[in-house]
Amino acid sequence: xxxxxxxMYIAPGWFxxxxxxxxxxxxxxxxxxxxxxxxxxxxxxxxLSKGDAVLDAGCGTGYLFPALAKTIGKMGRxxxxxxxxxxxxxxxxxxxxxxxxxxxxxxxxxxxxADEYPADGFNAVFCSAVLPVLKDAGxxxxxxxxxxxxxxxxxxxxxxxxxxxxxxxxxxxxWSIRKFDLKFYTQTELREMYLEAGLNDPVxxxxxxxxxxxxxxxx
Ligand SMILES: C[S@@+](CC[C@H](N)C(=O)[O-])C[C@H]1O[C@@H](n2cnc3c(N)ncnc32)[C@H](O)[C@@H]1O
Numbered sequence: 001x002x003x004x005x006x007x008m009y010i011a012p013g014w015f016x017x018x019x020x021x022x023x024x025x026x027x028x029x030x031x032x033x034x035x036x037x038x039x040x041x042x043x044x045x046x047x048l049s050k051g052d053a054v055l056d057a058g059c060g061t062g063y064l065f066p067a068l069a070k071t072i073g074k075m076g077r078x079x080x081x082x083x084x085x086x087x088x089x090x091x092x093x094x095x096x097x098x099x100x101x102x103x104x105x106x107x108x109x110x111x112x113x114a115d116e117y118p119a120d121g122f123n124a125v126f127c128s129a130v131l132p133v134l135k136d137a138g139x140x141x142x143x144x145x146x147x148x149x150x151x152x153x154x155x156x157x158x159x160x161x162x163x164x165x166x167x168x169x170x171x172x173x174x175w176s177i178r179k180f181d182l183k184f185y186t187q188t189e190l191r192e193m194y195l196e197a198g199l200n201d202p203v204x205x206x207x208x209x210x211x212x213x214x215x216x217x218x219x
Pocket of ligand 1: 003004009057059060062064083084108110111129130133
């Protein structure tokens with residue numbers, strides 16, 4: 001089954017959390033950082049302030065929510081969208097457990113963001129571990145840029161294609177690319193996608209196999 005098919009994500013949220021947390025760590029994708037510490041790195045890269053509004057595109061089980069809530073505080077706003085009902089339910093449980101009154105997760109497609117959220121509404125949009133599974137990443141990125149305020153940041157966390165060429169788990173990645181129809185991008189391709197979507201030249205941070213890519217919307 002292809003990773004762009006919602007039926008790939010029907011397992012309960014806890015199952016996803018365990019595989020993401022330990023699987024990515026063991027595969028070296030997080031450069032030895034824990035899953036939670038890595039989430040903090042992703043959120044920090046957006047240079048957010050208290051009271052900011054953020055959108056987590058393909059939020060999954062709300063992996064970024066604790067770091068986001070800590071950074072933007074009670075006056076901020078967290079919106080999460082994901083096409084997996086199981087993941088959205090897990091994100092809602094996380095929101096309830098943390099007692100967040102300024103966060104919500106809902107079922108929707110990343111590709112429809114521009115139609116479902118007002119333009120110029122967010123200080124940052126996060127797209128963490130989602131780009132490789134999208135059929136049309138360029139379309140999704142243009143939508144994410146549209147809902148950013150001028151100067152707002154698009155933060156993408158993804159595994160880079162360059163790093164996959166050198167990993168000792170290359171066989172696993174080659175297999176999963178074929179099996180799930182994943183697409184990993186080079187740094188040059190990501191830069192072009194940022195520029196085409198109407199963002200400034202992005203800044204890259206590399207850890208393990210991963211790239212955290214940050215660019216701001218041209219005012
Ligand atoms: C690898 S998980 C990453 C989840 C989360 N962002 C994280 O970092 O833990 C990919 C997520 O993207 C969601 N997803 C994949 N394609 C999507 C799409 N077209 N629209 C909305 N969600 C999508 C899946 O349901 C899954 O929760």
